[in-house]
Amino acid sequence: MTTRLLLVVALVLAAGWASPARAQRIVVSGVPQEVSVTSLPAVTFASPQAVTQSGVWTVQPGNTANTTAWLVTGTGGTFPVTGTFWQATQPVSGTFWQATQPVSGTFWQATQPVSGTVTANIGTYTAVTGNAPFAVSVGVASAECLALNTARKMAIFTNTSTTATISLAESGQAAVLNAGITLEPGAVYNMVPPIVTTGQVNCIASAAATNLSGLEKQ
Secondary structure, three states, X not given: OHHHHXXXXXXXXXXOXXXXXXXXXXXXXXXXXXXXXXXXXXXXXXXXXXXXXXXXXXXXXOOEEOOOXXXXXXXXXXXXXXXXXXXXXXXXXXOOOOOOOOOOOOOOOOOOOOOOOOOOOOOOOOOOOEOOOEEEEEOOOOEEEEOOOOOOOEEEEEEOOOOOOEEEEOOOOOOOOOOOEEEOOOOEEEEOOOOOOOOOEEEEEOOOOEEEEEEEEO
């Protein structure tokens, strides 16, 4: 009797009919028996058993159906992870274009260095002799204000008027008011090489009896 009772209890436990601290009612040889089970015994198998799962289940994170849980380990809220990940700043290597490009070679520059022997020819200086200063009264018609002089090296003309203008013409040409070389009141004209001429200089003024002074050198 005892053996049969133990066998029945074992079958009940294996079939999942009993739970901890819950009494089950079973019948042995037509006699009801009360059996109290406080713990489930361990079940072992001599070889691995195939296990399958059906239906829909969810796992963290995301509670997405039929997904594989993420495996994390760690303590204190710190979880190490492994694998290859994209990061905010990517290290790169190679050759890149940049705002300022290094260059090498021979280049033209605004100022060229010069080496060696440099010969400068400033020309031949010839002393000049100043003639006596002159002063003429220029009218409103073209007239001579400096005579022809083949030895002339330079000449200086000054309009000493404070109100009138004087226009000059070289090489014997007729003077035209406000054309060619025009001297405003107080203005000076220097006839020097290489623009010096040796011919007659004629003058005309915007007012009668306009004063012109000058100096000729030869």
